[in-house]
Amino acid sequence: MDEKDTNRLEAFSDGVFAVAITLLVLDIKLPYADSSGKLLGNSELWQAIFEQWPMLLAFVTSFFTIGIMWLNHHRIFKHIKHSDTSLVFLNIILLMLIVFIPVPTALLVEYITHPELNTAALLYSGTFFAMALCFNLLWRYASYKGRLLGQQVDMDGVNKISRQYLFGPLVYIIALAIAWINTPASLIFNLLLAIFFALPDTP
């Protein structure tokens, strides 16, 4: 197959990333009236907005996470030039996990102020662990013996990604362990991990 394959795969993936990241706003509902339907006053409204901080924090976190996953996808598909059925399947699984992100995020929002209840945090961290695993599988499959890479491979860039992805699943197991113990710490750790994988020059 020629390069056109990867182009349409990337366009489809870009579309899924774009829709998934935009749908996050549907989970934000700011209150504007009290229980009797009366509009809130100025200070009451500010307070009501500030009380929604877990919702707003989750929006920002998930937005950055999906944005960074897009960046990762973009980065590895700069090297992947060819496509086959297995790659498409791995990519579908990856997109499925990305589309799924709002579900554990919404659960985490409810449980973030109850650190003793770690089920939501485990599900959240577990989703990220599965995503890291899936990125690894996709990359290993495509880069193994240069299977789906272009003719003029940028070996330096390929090796950088391979090295960075080497301990990806390992650190996400640590994230899972943290989720077992402390919900907010695990949220922050997952965000830091996402940013770490966004940096191009980390070893």
Added chain:
Amino acid sequence: MDEKDTNRLEAFSDGVFAVAITLLVLDIKLPYADSSGKLLGNSELWQAIFEQWPMLLAFVTSFFTIGIMWLNHHRIFKHIKHSDTSLVFLNIILLMLIVFIPVPTALLVEYITHPELNTAALLYSGTFFAMALCFNLLWRYASYKGRLLGQQVDMDGVNKISRQYLFGPLVYIIALAIAWINTPASLIFNLLLAIFFALPDTP
């Protein structure tokens, strides 16, 4: 018309596929509180999530189905280089069926544990049958005497698709018959069929 036509038709279709596949997540609602509004405990939450297995199974099935339909669309449009009004109409009908998928899926989720009630399964299988028929029509129309194919046709690839599509509607009639008898079996059979049509080298 020139090749640009197909390009924008593919871009528009990719967009529809991407939105349709992402909207599936809107049907997933995990419970987090009991009827009195109290947050669920750890084991209660796990149990509540596991009880949503039909919803999660339907999400995975529909996600793969739409993903595979995209792959099929992508595969036949690698050969179709020209466009005309009839092709656009057939493509709109195809996209309409794909966008419609969440509706019978949501119905199936409700009825999956009641195999004696086969209406939902029939509607679900019927949608797939219509989709297979539509893919066939579109392909027959475009490939008939090479009407809309490019100048340098990959006859091998074209013939492979034609052969694979030959008994597509036939097997989907079998799927309809199974839906009449057994709901879960028909769900699995439909998923297997989708995967079968995703394989490139099946006769």
Added chain:
Amino acid sequence: MDEKDTNRLEAFSDGVFAVAITLLVLDIKLPYADSSGKLLGNSELWQAIFEQWPMLLAFVTSFFTIGIMWLNHHRIFKHIKHSDTSLVFLNIILLMLIVFIPVPTALLVEYITHPELNTAALLYSGTFFAMALCFNLLWRYASYKGRLLGQQVDMDGVNKISRQYLFGPLVYIIALAIAWINTPASLIFNLLLAIFFALPDTP
């Protein structure tokens, strides 16, 4: 500005068309339980689905309408090669009307069985009238003295569109008049008009 301008304008418009056409499915809600929450039996479910015919008809009509509007947009932008701020503004207004379609459609669904109440039909036909006007304005602006057309204009194709668009608003005024008198007739007339504008060779 160079041709790249129109490319990104088309890509953005394709995205809006794709999302708008896919969001139509959100308005389809099939019933599956009676008022006491009990699942419907086989024949009851079939009947409940058939009773939703206005909803399903509106889905099909709106899907075809937006699909045909995409085709029209695609057709005129094959000739428009350059872009400026006014074109972008006219295009935004056009996209706004397309995105708005589900609103009068949903209203029409409720009122279709009450032909004596013509407000919904007028709003529906009015939206289409505004859309036809907007397509005309955009095309007149772009094609006036070949302003935004390419260097090698296909004058035959340009003139065909200009002639076809000449009496567009006129026939939509007839559609408005029909809406005043008869709701279902106006729905069918609007669909026929959309199909008419999709045909490439009408005078």
Added chain:
Amino acid sequence: MDEKDTNRLEAFSDGVFAVAITLLVLDIKLPYADSSGKLLGNSELWQAIFEQWPMLLAFVTSFFTIGIMWLNHHRIFKHIKHSDTSLVFLNIILLMLIVFIPVPTALLVEYITHPELNTAALLYSGTFFAMALCFNLLWRYASYKGRLLGQQVDMDGVNKISRQYLFGPLVYIIALAIAWINTPASLIFNLLLAIFFALPDTP
């Protein structure tokens, strides 16, 4: 990195803009029945629609705003040819603010007829101020010493944008001050500002 980077960044951004602008329609809910579920008569329905003017005005305003923001994004990315991690991050923050627009808009709709309650107007104007700031940062970062611009820079176009962006945040601070005093005036002022930044030749 080569030009392909910016291409996929633009495609992803176009997708987000397209989804965000289309989702605005989900906030429009026209009433069709009175509290007892009876369909409204002709004059009652017209009146009910007209009473939704803040909702419809907010739809039009937000639609134009996001459309103009797309135009701005498009305009600066005509000059930006290269991409790096910082640019992607700034772009994600910008997209996040654009996706967020419906939230303060929905709040403003509720409070527009209560000018003495300025919290919603402040949040609305504040979002625009943050967006103007973010556009500025992105442009300054990319254009500083021609960092991410192409080899053949259109210095005239670049300088025009830089000059136009110079007092962007300043006028948005004025908008914030107006929001403090008068809600409707601030809505109109924000719309005028958006149109101002859409004009290509303003100094």
